Amino acid sequence: MSTETTDLGLDDDEHVVARTDELTEGERLIALLDGKEIGVFNIGGELHAYPNWCAHQGGPLCEGMLSGTVEGEFDRDELETELEWSREGEVLSCPWHGWEFDATTGECLVDDGCRLRSIPVRAEAGHVVVTL
Amino acid sequence: MAHQSDSLAERSDQARQNPLADQLADVPVIDMDVHTSFRHEAIQRDMLDHLDDPYRQEVEYYLQPDTSSYDGLYPTDNYNRDLNGKLPTELMQVTDPQEDIDDVLSNEFHVDYPIVNMLPELNMVRQTDKAVAFNRAANNVLIERFLDGQENFRGLASVVPHDPAASAEEIDRVAKEDQICGVFLNSTGVKTPLGDQRYDPIYRAAEDNDLPVVYHGAAAPGLALDFPIIQHEMQTYMANHALGHVYSQMLTLTSLFENGTPAKFPDLEFVFQEAGIAWLSLIFRLNREYKQRRSEVPLLEKTPEQYVRDQFYFATQPLDEPDDSTMMKQLIEMWGPDVLMFATDHPHFDIDNTEALLKYLGDFTEEERNKVLYKNSADVFDIDVEA
Numbered sequence: 001m002s003t004e005t006t007d008l009g010l011d012d013d014e015h016v017v018a019r020t021d022e023l024t025e026g027e028r029l030i031a032l033l034d035g036k037e038i039g040v041f042n043i044g045g046e047l048h049a050y051p052n053w054c055a056h057q058g059g060p061l062c063e064g065m066l067s068g069t070v071e072g073e074f075d076r077d078e079l080e081t082e083l084e085w086s087r088e089g090e091v092l093s094c095p096w097h098g099w100e101f102d103a104t105t106g107e108c109l110v111d112d113g114c115r116l117r118s119i120p121v122r123a124e125a126g127h128v129v130v131t132l
Numbered sequence: 133m134a135h136q137s138d139s140l141a142e143r144s145d146q147a148r149q150n151p152l153a154d155q156l157a158d159v160p161v162i163d164m165d166v167h168t169s170f171r172h173e174a175i176q177r178d179m180l181d182h183l184d185d186p187y188r189q190e191v192e193y194y195l196q197p198d199t200s201s202y203d204g205l206y207p208t209d210n211y212n213r214d215l216n217g218k219l220p221t222e223l224m225q226v227t228d229p230q231e232d233i234d235d236v237l238s239n240e241f242h243v244d245y246p247i248v249n250m251l252p253e254l255n256m257v258r259q260t261d262k263a264v265a266f267n268r269a270a271n272n273v274l275i276e277r278f279l280d281g282q283e284n285f286r287g288l289a290s291v292v293p294h295d296p297a298a299s300a301e302e303i304d305r306v307a308k309e310d311q312i313c314g315v316f317l318n319s320t321g322v323k324t325p326l327g328d329q330r331y332d333p334i335y336r337a338a339e340d341n342d343l344p345v346v347y348h349g350a351a352a353p354g355l356a357l358d359f360p361i362i363q364h365e366m367q368t369y370m371a372n373h374a375l376g377h378v379y380s381q382m383l384t385l386t387s388l389f390e391n392g393t394p395a396k397f398p399d400l401e402f403v404f405q406e407a408g409i410a411w412l413s414l415i416f417r418l419n420r421e422y423k424q425r426r427s428e429v430p431l432l433e434k435t436p437e438q439y440v441r442d443q444f445y446f447a448t449q450p451l452d453e454p455d456d457s458t459m460m461k462q463l464i465e466m467w468g469p470d471v472l473m474f475a476t477d478h479p480h481f482d483i484d485n486t487e488a489l490l491k492y493l494g495d496f497t498e499e500e501r502n503k504v505l506y507k508n509s510a511d512v513f514d515i516d517v518e519a
Contacts, residue, residue: 056423072430074396079332081392083430098424110423111435 049121059096156242162509165475182269207256255321288316300337307341313513319380321354327387344401351376392431447475469500
């Protein structure tokens with residue numbers, strides 16, 4: 001790929017997709033690697049990568065909104081429901097149908113039988129490296 | 133001249149055509165939807181014993197012979213329901229538990245355990261105090277006239293949604309009666325859909341008393357409130373009746389999921405009557421909506437379908453009638469014998485015969501057949517049947 005790649009001594013299946021200072025906390029990028037679109041996220045300083053293909057119907061999931069979600073708690077004695085905004089910056093919603101995924105684990109919030117395939121990604125010598 | 137029997141019970145065994153009926157002799161069939169003739173004079177006279185003034189006066193006035201045109205006591209509508217006698221809306225009057233329920237259901241429908249409800253249809257009674265008083269009286273009549281002395285009978289106690297706190301008190305009161313096995317709500321004619329959080333006291337009381345909640349769909353006068361276009365703009369009772377039960381149950385079911393009711397009360401069981409089972413494909417649509425908009429209903433921890441399979445039951449009556457009858461088997465298979473319960477809807481004009489249901493269960497195992505005929509109802513309504 002680039003000379004940097006060569007300098008890092010990466011294998012053929014390892015790809016530099018950015019400098020780490022280009023992918024700061026809360027940022028993401030979509031890389032095209034070997035013809036595959038891969039979304040790479042920096043969430044709270046940790047890197048996560050997933051295919052840009054929603055497990056539901058193939059939407060461009062990694063381009064969706066990264067925000068939080070609502071959780072609710074019911075107090076049976078008082079018969080009151082309390083709603084809480086939580087996991088801000090960690091919940092990825094597919095822009096096609098809104099399915100929610102925990103971007104830190106790939107876990108789907110609405111379907112137990114569904115999760116995103118995590119793709120290995122790491123920071124090395126100032127570069128973000130994805131292994132396909 | 134053809135003989136027309138006065139009572140279903142008088143029909144001879146020779147009229148019976150279906151050999152499958154023999155199988156039913158050894159199965160303790162539970163019928164989870166049996167109505168009384170609530171507006172019948174005999175039952176209205178019983179009501180007097182349980183009403184105080186001024187509501188007692190109202191019933192007394194209504195019972196005078198010269199006031200038959202008085203129609204302010206209970207809501208009604210103006211459909212030509214019985215096609216000038218072609219299609220009686222009730223096959224008989226039900227005022228006596230032995231003659232009008234036990235004899236008929238055991239002889240004609242192989243039913244051993246009727247679960248009786250008064251079907252008081254009080255949702256459209258605007259005065260809250262009156263609705264609560266009439267409802268309480270109706271439950272007392274159910275217990276005294278229809279359950280006392282009938283060991284194999286069970287009853288569903290009605291509540292009116294007007295006053296959820298009073299309903300919760302009523303549930304606590306009737307739950308002390310051994311034969312009361314569930315809480316009965318009309319799906320039609322409610323001011324706010326029945327999953328709304330204002331009704332949570334009803335659901336908490338039902339769960340606390342180990343009583344399932346039963347929703348009765350209807351093409352009742354209350355439909356005008358929920359779906360005015362049906363009652364006011366469509367022209368026939370055919371249309372009203374086709375849509376009424378299904379729409380009111382769809383509204384109720386959706387409302388329960390919108391508000392997370394099955395998640396709030398995980399030990400509560402929900403039973404839907406009188407809309408058949410084909411409409412249940414709504415649940416797949418609810419699944420889809422839930423997955424797209426989970427954060428609007430965050431109390432739900434699993435898909436609506438998963439809640440349905442854990443906490444919900446549906447009466448088979450009125451059996452849907454696809455042109456290709458093998459599709460009935462597919463419908464039953466789709467929901468599985470675990471969520472379906474048999475009901476006749478005696479004595480109404482769209483009753484189902486046990487044998488008619490059995491016709492579709494031929495390819496199922498005996499265990500699966502028995503779940504639909506009695507085991508699911510026995511579990512949910514806690515009826516100790518002697519198989």
